[in-house]
Amino acid sequence: MKHIACLLALLLPFTTQLYAQKKADRKTLGNLQTHITFLASDKLEGRRTGTPGELLAAEYIASQMKLAGLTPAGDSGFLQVFPVSEGRIIASSSFLHVNKLTLRAGEQFIPLPFSAQKHVKGDVLADVNEPDNIWLFNVKDFEMSPHADPLEIYRQNAREAAKAGATGVIFYNGTETEEEVKKWMSLSVAPLTIPVMWVNSEMSKVLDDAEDLLIDMRVDFAADRRTGINVVGHIDNKAPHTIVIGAHFDHLGYGEDHNSMAPNDKTIHHGADDNASGTAAxxxxxxxxxxxxxxxxxxxxxxxxxxxxxxxxSKYFTDHSAVPAASFNYMINMDMIGRLDPAKGLEVGGIGTSPEWPALLKQSVPADIRTTYDSSGTGPSDHTSFYLKNVPVLFFFTGTHSDYHKPSDEATKINYEGELAVMKVVYTLVEKTNDMGKLAFTKTRDKQTRTNTRFTVTLGIMPDYTWQKPGVRVDGVSDNKPASKAGVLTNDVIVELGTHTIVNLEDYMQALASFKKGDKTTVKVRREDAEKVFDIQF
Known part of the structure; x- marks a missing residue:
């Protein structure tokens, strides 16, 4: 009995500790499920940036931070408001009447971004473009290169029409969808002297079949000022350095920003894994x-x-943090960590951003979690904004899946035990750095953003994803890559790559896809008030 009593005395602390850990895990699992279920609920309508659903989510996150004992570190309590865009929308005063038809703005007709804000009216004969009248352009008659920028083609034709005396222009039979044309509204383009509109395929048939047309059209734009909200909580231990742990909480709403993988499904995109999972953690x-x-x-x-x-x-935060960015030791980003699959495992990016990461991760990741590593400090998530400020980063991700950017990304599909395992890796990592002081930073190769376009070469620049004007602004240049060798600098705006006109990031990706390793071409950039052309080789 004495020996048994001694054995029990030895086992009791271990048993008590094990029970306490299991109890703590049960509490964390319950909290994770509560957070994700709320954030991914219909009530928040997909948490699209700038919507009431985003605000509800932000208020919930702030309340949980307060409950945890964090100190507010935003501009207004825990909240930090930032600008998203200063674009334009079609004003309610815009209209297009064709004979007795009144067309729907944003669907059947869309003003083009270079349109003048004017009202014009005219009796129009099909296929007859007269001075002092509205001109119709059948886009099927244009000889357009497959690499041509349709918006630029429209602008050139409208400009020539204005010079020839047209009072307005309507383009019909274009191959673009309404959603593609609406994206052009965000571009900043110098206006012409006449109103210019595009009509969809339904109204193109009306123009095809008509001979005499009474057209009454008006273009007016309204400002589209959109803001977003970060939520920032602080634990101030009066230490010289600060660890940043981040996760994005916004999602796609009803898919209004054209980033859904189910574009014909205008229902709520719940975003349980992307990224209520990271927010809950x-x-x-x-x-x-x-x-x-x-x-x-x-x-x-x-x-x-x-x-x-x-x-x-994240870009706004790194420029406007209440805690100086110079004090940031490292940043950990959790984006989509709710679908841990033993076959695919855990993906960790950014291990090349500090020489300390490989050894620390080896000590922190359990042997039973299959893990793949990527050295790059850049990519399609918020750690990129910190890497560009020379802050070591790590990016935790459990992989994409068939529900990605679809309404079916729901809370019932989260692997909560798997998410808890990822959380423990992050906590252990933080614990192991507690006595290490400030970690060294190292630069890494660049990594391109998510895109449907396939390409085999890179220019070696990090685009500024928040850039709202024509072209692609360079937010960073990787050493020993084509851009740096040619002389491209941070803050240059790429406007041409070879024969490709670059209006936006998608144009840039499409242009890259047309080149292969060894190809030579040119890149034109706008640098302050001048344009420069560089020779490059991929």
């Missing part, structure tokens, strides 16, 4: 670290918005 890590003895660093917990639109929230 952020809140639980905040609660755990606030209660811990890991106090050799300060901690910032940031829930970003605007990520789905192009890293708007």
């Amino acid at each position: 952020l809140l639980e890590l905040a609660r755990q670290l606030k209660a811990s003895h890991l106090q050799n660093y300060n901690y910032l917990f940031v829930a970003f918005s605007g990520e789905e639109l192009g890293l708007f929230g």
Whole structure:
């Protein structure tokens, strides 16, 4: 009995500790499910940036940060408001009447971004373009190169029509969809002197069949000022350096920003994995670290918005943080960590951004979690904004799946035990750095953004995803890549790549897809008020 009593005495602390850990895990699992279920609920309508659903999500996150004992570190309490765009929308005063038909703005007709804001009216004969009248252009008659920019073709034809005396222009039988044309509205283009409209395929048939047309058209634009909200909580341990833990909480709403993988499904995109999962882990890590003895660093917990639109929230935060960015030790980003699959495992990016990461990760990741690593500090998520400020980063991701950017990304499909396992890796990593001081930063190769376009070469630049004007602004240049060798600099705006006109990021990706390793071409950039052309070789 004495020996048994001694054995029990030895086992009791271990058993008590094991029970306490299981109890803590049960609480964390319950909290994760509560957070994700709320954030992915219909009530939040997909958490699209700039909507009431985003605000509801931000208020919930702020309330959880307050409950965990964090200090507000936004501009207004926990909240930090940032601009997303200063674009334009079709004003309600715009109209197009064709004979007795009144067309629907944004669907049957869309003003083009270079249109003048004017009202014109005229009796128009089909196929007859007269001075002092409205001109109709059948786009089927244009000889357009497959690489041509249709918006530029429209602008050139409308400009020539204005010079020839046209009072207005309507383009019909274009191959673009309404959604593609609406994207052009965000471009900043110098206006012409006449109103210019595009009509869809339905109205193109009307113009094809008509001989005499009474057209009454008016173009007016209204400002589209859109803002987003970051949520920022702070644990101030009076330490010299700060660890940033982040996750974006915005999603796609009803797919209004044309980033859905189910474009014909205008229902709520729930975004449980993308990225209610990372947001829930952020809140639980905040609660755990606030209660811990890991106090050799300060901690910032940031829930970003605007990520789905192009890293708007994280880019703004790195430029406007209440805690100086110079004090940031490293940043951990959790984006889509709710679908851990033993066959695919965990993906960790950014391990090349500090020489300390490989050894730390080897100590922190359990052997039973299959893990793949990527060295790059850049990519299609918010850690990129920190890497570009020379902050070491890590990116945790459990992989894409068939529900990605679809309404079917729901809370019932989350692997909560798997998410808890990822959280434990992050916590262990933070724990192991507690006595290490400031980590060294190293530059890495660049990594392109998510895109449907396939390409085999890179220019070696990091685009500014928040750029709203024509062209692609260079946010960073990778050493020893074609751009740096040619002389392209940060803040240059790429406007041409070879024969391709670059209006937006998608144009840039399409242009890259046309080249292969070894090809030689030119890149034209706008640098301040001048244009420069460089020879490059991929």
